[in-house]
Amino acid sequence: MSAFSTLPQSKDRQDFYEERRLTGRIRVVQSMFVAVLIVYVMAFWYLQIVKADYYLKLSDNNRLRRETLQPMRGVITDRERRVLASNRIAFNIQLDREAVPDMAAFLPEMSAILTTDEETLRNRLSRYRRRPAFIPVVLKEDVDLAEAAYIESRRLELPMLSVDLEARRFYQHGSLAAHVLGHVGEATDAQIGSREKGEIEMGEIIGQMGLERSFDDALRGRSGWKQVVVNNLGRTIQDVDVGRRPTPGHAIRLTIDMDLQRVLEEAFGDEAGSAVFLDPHSGEVLAMASRPGFDPNVFAGRFSQDTWNALMTDRRHPLQDRASLSKFAPGSIFKIVMTVAALEDGFAGPGRVENCTGSWRLGRKSLRCWAINKGGHGLTNLRDAIVHSCNVYFYKLGYEMGIERIARWARAFGFGSRTGIDLPHEEAGTVPDPQWKARAYPSDPTWHPGETTSVSIGQGALEVTPLQMAVFSAAIGNGGTLYRPHIVLSRETQEGVDELVQDDYVAGRVELRPRTLRFIRDAMWGVVNEDGTGRRARLAGRDVCAKTGTAQVARASRDIDADEMRKNLRSHAWFIGFAPRDDPKIAWAVFVQNGGHGGTIAAPIARAVLERFFEKQDLRSEGEAVASASAIR
Amino acid sequence: MLARRQFDNFDSILFFSGLAVAMVGLGVIYSATAGAAMSGPFLRQSLWLLIGLIALTVALTVDYHTLAEFSYLFYGLAILLLVLTLIVGRSVNASQSWLGIGGIQFQPSELAKVATILMLATHLGRERVQGLGFVNFAAITAIVGVPVLLIIRQPDLGTAATFAPLLGGTIFLAGIRVRTLLILALIAALALPIVWGHLKPYQKERVRTFVEPTRDPKGAGYQLMQSHIAVGSGGILGKGFLSGTQGQLQFLPEQHTDFVFAVLAEERGFLGSMAVLALYFLILYRCIAIARAARDRLGVFLVMGVVFVIVGQTLMNIGVVVGLLPTTGVPLPLMSYGGSSLVITLTCFGLVLNVWKRRLVN
Numbered sequence: 001m002s003a004f005s006t007l008p009q010s011k012d013r014q015d016f017y018e019e020r021r022l023t024g025r026i027r028v029v030q031s032m033f034v035a036v037l038i039v040y041v042m043a044f045w046y047l048q049i050v051k052a053d054y055y056l057k058l059s060d061n062n063r064l065r066r067e068t069l070q071p072m073r074g075v076i077t078d079r080e081r082r083v084l085a086s087n088r089i090a091f092n093i094q095l096d097r098e099a100v101p102d103m104a105a106f107l108p109e110m111s112a113i114l115t116t117d118e119e120t121l122r123n124r125l126s127r128y129r130r131r132p133a134f135i136p137v138v139l140k141e142d143v144d145l146a147e148a149a150y151i152e153s154r155r156l157e158l159p160m161l162s163v164d165l166e167a168r169r170f171y172q173h174g175s176l177a178a179h180v181l182g183h184v185g186e187a188t189d190a191q192i193g194s195r196e197k198g199e200i201e202m203g204e205i206i207g208q209m210g211l212e213r214s215f216d217d218a219l220r221g222r223s224g225w226k227q228v229v230v231n232n233l234g235r236t237i238q239d240v241d242v243g244r245r246p247t248p249g250h251a252i253r254l255t256i257d258m259d260l261q262r263v264l265e266e267a268f269g270d271e272a273g274s275a276v277f278l279d280p281h282s283g284e285v286l287a288m289a290s291r292p293g294f295d296p297n298v299f300a301g302r303f304s305q306d307t308w309n310a311l312m313t314d315r316r317h318p319l320q321d322r323a324s325l326s327k328f329a330p331g332s333i334f335k336i337v338m339t340v341a342a343l344e345d346g347f348a349g350p351g352r353v354e355n356c357t358g359s360w361r362l363g364r365k366s367l368r369c370w371a372i373n374k375g376g377h378g379l380t381n382l383r384d385a386i387v388h389s390c391n392v393y394f395y396k397l398g399y400e401m402g403i404e405r406i407a408r409w410a411r412a413f414g415f416g417s418r419t420g421i422d423l424p425h426e427e428a429g430t431v432p433d434p435q436w437k438a439r440a441y442p443s444d445p446t447w448h449p450g451e452t453t454s455v456s457i458g459q460g461a462l463e464v465t466p467l468q469m470a471v472f473s474a475a476i477g478n479g480g481t482l483y484r485p486h487i488v489l490s491r492e493t494q495e496g497v498d499e500l501v502q503d504d505y506v507a508g509r510v511e512l513r514p515r516t517l518r519f520i521r522d523a524m525w526g527v528v529n530e531d532g533t534g535r536r537a538r539l540a541g542r543d544v545c546a547k548t549g550t551a552q553v554a555r556a557s558r559d560i561d562a563d564e565m566r567k568n569l570r571s572h573a574w575f576i577g578f579a580p581r582d583d584p585k586i587a588w589a590v591f592v593q594n595g596g597h598g599g600t601i602a603a604p605i606a607r608a609v610l611e612r613f614f615e616k617q618d619l620r621s622e623g624e625a626v627a628s629a630s631a632i633r
Numbered sequence: 634m635l636a637r638r639q640f641d642n643f644d645s646i647l648f649f650s651g652l653a654v655a656m657v658g659l660g661v662i663y664s665a666t667a668g669a670a671m672s673g674p675f676l677r678q679s680l681w682l683l684i685g686l687i688a689l690t691v692a693l694t695v696d697y698h699t700l701a702e703f704s705y706l707f708y709g710l711a712i713l714l715l716v717l718t719l720i721v722g723r724s725v726n727a728s729q730s731w732l733g734i735g736g737i738q739f740q741p742s743e744l745a746k747v748a749t750i751l752m753l754a755t756h757l758g759r760e761r762v763q764g765l766g767f768v769n770f771a772a773i774t775a776i777v778g779v780p781v782l783l784i785i786r787q788p789d790l791g792t793a794a795t796f797a798p799l800l801g802g803t804i805f806l807a808g809i810r811v812r813t814l815l816i817l818a819l820i821a822a823l824a825l826p827i828v829w830g831h832l833k834p835y836q837k838e839r840v841r842t843f844v845e846p847t848r849d850p851k852g853a854g855y856q857l858m859q860s861h862i863a864v865g866s867g868g869i870l871g872k873g874f875l876s877g878t879q880g881q882l883q884f885l886p887e888q889h890t891d892f893v894f895a896v897l898a899e900e901r902g903f904l905g906s907m908a909v910l911a912l913y914f915l916i917l918y919r920c921i922a923i924a925r926a927a928r929d930r931l932g933v934f935l936v937m938g939v940v941f942v943i944v945g946q947t948l949m950n951i952g953v954v955v956g957l958l959p960t961t962g963v964p965l966p967l968m969s970y971g972g973s974s975l976v977i978t979l980t981c982f983g984l985v986l987n988v989w990k991r992r993l994v995n
Contacts, residue, residue: 023925030917044864044903044907044955048869
């Protein structure tokens with residue numbers, strides 16, 4: 001049979017052996033292929049005979065479904081690991097659209113069962129129109145146990161409706177720190193698939209505001225999925241051994257102290273405004289509030305549109321974060337910046353004296369001091385000008401210094417740019433100067449001397465956020481270091497392991513002469529502890545240093561409605577400071593919108609927080625004295 | 634007498650096994666595409682079968698020694714077409730592997746298979762030296778490597794992979810020394826991370842999905858899962874013609890191309906699968922017999938080249954269907970829908986029959 005035997009005899013023996021070897025190798029090839037074929041026969045045997053029933057069941061039902069498993073969102077705690085946001089179980093009623101032959105005919109019935117109007121149901125269904133029919137649509141969320149039981153017990157009559165369990169975001173303390181925490185919500189159409197890290201799927205709950213948003217990647221976790229076999233009632237009858245477990249989100253620990261936060265929010269009462277309390281040596285936010293507040297729990301679900309609309313149209317704008325997103329004229333507290341600039345650049349020494357007669361004539365205009373009715377402050381030195389907040393003194397000082405110099409110092413302290421806080425949004429505010437004027441007002445691009453004097457007392461186009469003020473106040477307290485304020489202390493990287501988000505938050509430094517610092521601190525000490533404007537914040541033995549500010553409302557701020565102009569005419573109250581004077585442990589900015597005079601309404605709010613802060617500090621040092629172990633950090 | 638001699642020179646077992654598989658393939662394609670309201674694929678594939686039979690006749694008629702003389706021409710032409718494809722080709726599924734001539738689309742990569750087989754056989758048929766030296770090894774690698782690199786550029790990793798058995802098998806057959814083999818294995822092991830680095834993300838995903846099928850449920854993992862269900866649910870006797878739910882309800886992706894065997898297994902069951910596997914075995918068995926009966930080394934390497942490509946591809950495709958190999962996108966010879974593949978496969982059959990016909994020295 002072999003063809004090689006018939007080859008010409010001229011071939012030598014080597015060729016003969018090579019031919020035999022070739023034949024052998026062909027046999028090896030054949031055996032290998034046959035071996036693979038035998039393996040395949042066994043594979044078919046296994047799939048089609050051994051496992052036939054299993055696969056037949058899968059294909060018979062032909063209802064192999066993919067279910068998304070939502071991850072558990074990471075918990076948010078305060079600096080003492082007390083929970084601020086976690087998750088709870090909620091019951092949702094969902095509809096299997098495949099089980100409804102005629103949706104239009106079924107809507108009225110469904111509307112009656114779910115006690116929800118048809119229009120709402122139609123809207124909820126319409127979002128899913130282009131999605132595969134086997135994906136269930138949540139029609140009513142977070143129903144109580146009774147309603148869930150009602151639906152569950154009618155599976156036979158209403159096979160298309162089912163109850164689904166879902167982990168829902170839960171803010172234990174309601175509106176406490178609402179603007180810091182933010183809230184979650186169902187991903188909007190624009191957000192679906194838009195984020196690079198981990199594609200967001202339809203129906204997924206993601207962070208929409210506050211820390212929930214800026215730390216969403218850490219908090220959200222990674223969704224899992226499983227394949228399930230469902231029967232003709234749409235009920236899961238079997239899990240198929242395929243899928244991926246959801247990865248829970250990572251917990252984050254805040255720098256916020258819940259006790260201080262609570263005291264702060266309560267101290268505000270019904271007033272609108274905001275406050276930020278910082279650790280002046282790290283930029284850690286100890287408390288940060290914006291009033292009026294809102295309950296982020298109302299956003300935790302899917303259908304928050306109605307609630308959203310109600311909050312959006314509320315005249316008091318509870319959703320607005322007044323600490324980082326609202327900007328206001330700083331009023332008299334800007335005199336601190338002016339004083340620093342004057343001392344550092346040699347425009348004034350502590351001995352400079354001006355005579356305040358209650359007003360000062362600049363050109364044709366007469367500029368008033370708030371003490372005009374008392375006949376002015378009289379002969380005033382720099383320290384008295386701060387303690388008593390004399391305008392005339394600073395009009396003259398500012399006029400001499402010029403706007404460029406003032407603006408440069410304001411910017412050096414971070415005004416006019418974002419602080420870089422770890423929240424999703426922040427306003428930069430405005431530090432006006434001639435270049436800014438030319439850009440912002442093309443119709444009147446000239447800078448007028450009167451504008452310089454307005455800025456000198458913290459009015460005019462100058463706008464700052466309370467957050468920036470807190471950073472500034474901390475910088476005066478700590479000797480000139482500007483910290484990036486931050487709310488998140490550490491992030492859990494894996495079970496039980498925390499990692500600092502960042503080690504060093506130094507954002508900049510303003511070099512100040514010790515003499516200047518000593519003078520400013522002493523003057524601010526006087527504001528509170530002598531007969532100054534901030535005496536309501538006095539705390540015995542704590543050496544509170546502060547400055548009040550009363551920003552005149554020359555025009556309606558953006559977040560005040562014109563309807564409220566009457567109250568709107570009242571000035572905004574500021575109160576910034578740090579304590580204790582010699583080794584500050586806390587620095588703050590309190591802002592009360594239309595609160596009148598800073599010393600009257602804003603100072604007591606700060607005092608309440610300081611009281612609690614030092615009380616805790618004393619307790620802690622007592623504890624440390626007993627067992628030399630630190631309780632915090 | 635003439636008729637009888639003609640019959641002796643024609644391996645009817647090989648021919649009719651191949652034809653039977655092609656007919657079964659037509660039936661499965663009909664079934665797989667019936668639900669999709671398009672009878673086009675069935676009719677078009679029938680036409681391609683006729684064209685393929687003509688190609689087979691041509692490949693059988695001209696003496697393979699004459700074909701070998703022109704192997705450089707064929708090979709050069711194939712390379713030229715592959716280059717042309719990269720420049721002006723048409724993209725399907727993100728790879729640019731189609732070339733249009735007149736109104737007909739075809740894949741030059743399929744043509745390159747025959748040209749490469751012929752080229753290898755011509756090269757090795759001339760050699761009389763014992764074993765495979767390093768120079769020859771390099772030559773063989775280059776002959777296979779050039780078209781493979783061009784096909785990878787398209788990028789059509791699946792088709793490129795079908796050249797792997799050809800290269801490996803031919804090297805083995807030519808008698809590579811064990812020491813060379815070990816050195817090559819070492820080089821391959823070192824090169825693997827580099828190759829991995831150059832793979833496209835979807836290609837990496839396929840390999841990963843194979844190693845961990847539950848990784849990617851919507852993509853390749855889904856295909857594997859659905860393929861398993863199709864095959865497994867066929868049971869012993871199958872669900873019957875046009876009754877395979879997996880295939881009919883479009884659960885299976887690429888059901889008339891890469892997963893055509895899964896549709897067959899679902900509708901015809903274990904017995905149907907075994908019957909077709911038996912036909913493929915007959916093809917293998919006859920090809921090996923013809924290789925051993927070949928008159929010269931040229932014939933041996935020609936037939937074995939065909940075995941490596943066709944049988945290798947068959948095993949690759951079915952291995953994917955039963956979940957023993959990662960998804961590669963290799964069509965099943967003779968059964969999968971696709972004109973180029975069918976015509977080229979039948980041309981290869983023509984070459985094998987050619988060697989059988991001229992096994993005896995006249």
